Amino acid sequence: MAQLIPIPGDITRLQVDAIVNAANSSLLGGGGVDGAIHRAAGPELVAACRKLDGCATGDAKATPGFNLPAKWVFHTVGPVWYGGNDHEDDLLAGCYRRCLELAAEYHARSIAFPAISTGVYCFPPERAARIAIDTVKAHVENSGVEVVNFVCFSEETLAVYQQLLAESKAHRGM
Numbered sequence: 787m788a789q790l791i792p793i794p795g796d797i798t799r800l801q802v803d804a805i806v807n808a809a810n811s812s813l814l815g816g817g818g819v820d821g822a823i824h825r826a827a828g829p830e831l832v833a834a835c836r837k838l839d840g841c842a843t844g845d846a847k848a849t850p851g852f853n854l855p856a857k858w859v860f861h862t863v864g865p866v867w868y869g870g871n872d873h874e875d876d877l878l879a880g881c882y883r884r885c886l887e888l889a890a891e892y893h894a895r896s897i898a899f900p901a902i903s904t905g906v907y908c909f910p911p912e913r914a915a916r917i918a919i920d921t922v923k924a925h926v927e928n929s930g931v932e933v934v935n936f937v938c939f940s941e942e943t944l945a946v947y948q949q950l951l952a953e954s955k956a957h958r959g960m
């Protein structure tokens with residue numbers, strides 16, 4: 787049974803097999819967690835990303851972590867929130883599902899996700915957290931991943947994940 791663990795802090799510091807980047811479709815860097823990952827990984831990361839020819843929303847592509855403690859970076863592109871009627875939920879679920887598929891492909895046993903789309907892309911945080919948790923639970927057992935960290939950059943996000951994960955444990959009778 788994989789462990790799903792919310793943690794506070796900066797995803798670039800984590801020594802896990804793979805960290806997930808909330809990128810944009812160019813994969814050439816940006817602000818937020820994307821900027822932090824590119825700064826910490828060093829210039830080789832953008833050079834590797836240039837060869838990937840971008841990424842569609844809801845999809846994900848892998849590079850090495852270069853100067854990061856993490857071995858791999860899975861770059862995924864979350865949806866911009868347009869009010870909820872533009873397939874945002876399905877596209878966000880696709881990000882988590884595709885990253886777990888990459889985890890299987892790259893033999894990653896530990897993976898850390900940021901709260902994809904909840905920054906500049908304005909996805910409502912609690913709705914996004916529910917999708918993150920539900921999608922990971924649905925696909926993690928097939929991926930070979932043993933530990934999933936949900937990295938929360940704010941106290942509010944951490945509280946949402948702690949609450950939702952506690953509820954889902956209660957439902958399983960644990």
Ligand code: AR6
Binds near residue numbers: 795809815818864904
């Ligand atoms: N570690 C963990 N989480 C972080 C970090 C960090 N170092 N920095 C920010 N967050 P955002 P998006 C949180 O805006 O909404 C970029 O410019 C942040 O508090 O980084 O998917 C890309 O290039 C929030 O909870 O990503 C795209 O253009 C979460 O990470 C666009 O932003 C996501 O916020 C993507 O927007």
